[in-house]
Amino acid sequence: MKLDAVDIRQAASAADIVYEALRKAIIEGALAEGENLRQDQIAQMFNTSRIPVREALSRLEQHGLITTQRYKGAVVAGLSIEEIEEIFEFRALLEAEVIRLAVPNLDRKTLDLARRHCDDFGKESDSAKWGETNRNFHYSLYEAARRPYYLQIVRASLDRIDRYLRAQLTLTDGMKRAAREHEAIFDACAKGDADMASSLTRDHILDAGRSLVVFLRDQRG
């Protein structure tokens, strides 16, 4: 197990740092599904005691990223195909609505930023960074919806399936398709067509979900 350094601005507590580092490692796939997370081991890694580690693990469990059992420890949670399908269906519903609410509020500056993120995604060859640029693109538009509660849920739902998406996209040509779909979504936003942007976002997510399920069924047998 190997973890990246973290740079949380307002990391008030050690627990926050541990939480963010583990969250990042899990959603990026650096920690494999089923991998054991020993409190002692993590505590030593962060030069801290088990107390903040336990708090971090507790939060990760609340978000469904790990499961714990007393006297046995925590493991990185895995999702069944059915659970993954449900989360994609959920994201399609939610993000389609968020983009619809965002379009009327989009201004020049936001569109320019989204345009840059869209280009970055198209040009990104390092698959490890794919997740970041993807989030950057979508969230730069979503922010305009001014719905912090929606966005919190959007982020949490993406966290759950992000590492499966990344695994698939590094092994298939899904990224090209995603880049094309991003272009279409951006164009609809730039034209101010909320219904179109919403519909395309919905399809974008459902397509990705279907591809991923095919990929996983094959991989898992």
Next chain:
Amino acid sequence: MKLDAVDIRQAASAADIVYEALRKAIIEGALAEGENLRQDQIAQMFNTSRIPVREALSRLEQHGLITTQRYKGAVVAGLSIEEIEEIFEFRALLEAEVIRLAVPNLDRKTLDLARRHCDDFGKESDSAKWGETNRNFHYSLYEAARRPYYLQIVRASLDRIDRYLRAQLTLTDGMKRAAREHEAIFDACAKGDADMASSLTRDHILDAGRSLVVFLRDQRG
């Protein structure tokens, strides 16, 4: 501050018990908005140390039910009118979809159960129990959607605004209206009309939200 007893079957840890008790107290309004939650005080209440209390508080903060500041402690979180409006809008979107997905799966047994919960709600005079019967009715139908992830989010979003709803319904005649709307939702479900059930659920939630906002604007000045 006074807390109910808890009865969690699989309350593996003291932290679970404290978490559930505090959660219940907050969503029922037994703990007022802004009320201080001192770790020591809570620990003594549950005959335990501050460690499990801290874990419980950390989880409550993740769910947005409290806010904490180092060296100052935790307080029960309050929501602005705008935040409440957002959550009702969110619930309308989500629960309308959940009931739509549920209707095709409804069987005799589930409908009978929902019928009973619907009657219970109409007959319930104790406003303290309103929240439970309301949840029982809606969730008995929602379960049929077989979407555990959706339901988890539905529960969390209701938790955030439940105590405002309860406060309003005890002081207005909103319960009669809610009871009528429940009847209509149930009838649509019994007829197998998913679109109608969805639309009525959406209106039911948006109506409740609007009434609540009027009530709160008046109350808060």
Next chain:
DNA sequence: CATAGAAATATTGGATCCAATATACAATGT
């Protein structure tokens, strides 16, 4: 008497220690 500064108090986050239990492995009997 009012106010500024200092000491006392309250309160949190983290470290270390202890209790409980699951797992692994060795010893023992058939």
Next chain:
DNA sequence: ACATTGTATATTGGATCCAATATTTCTATG
């Protein structure tokens, strides 16, 4: 040889203690 039992080890959850800081109270001074 193999199954069973007992023990040693690993690991978690909780209790107690310590460090850091915010708040309050008290005192001294103009």
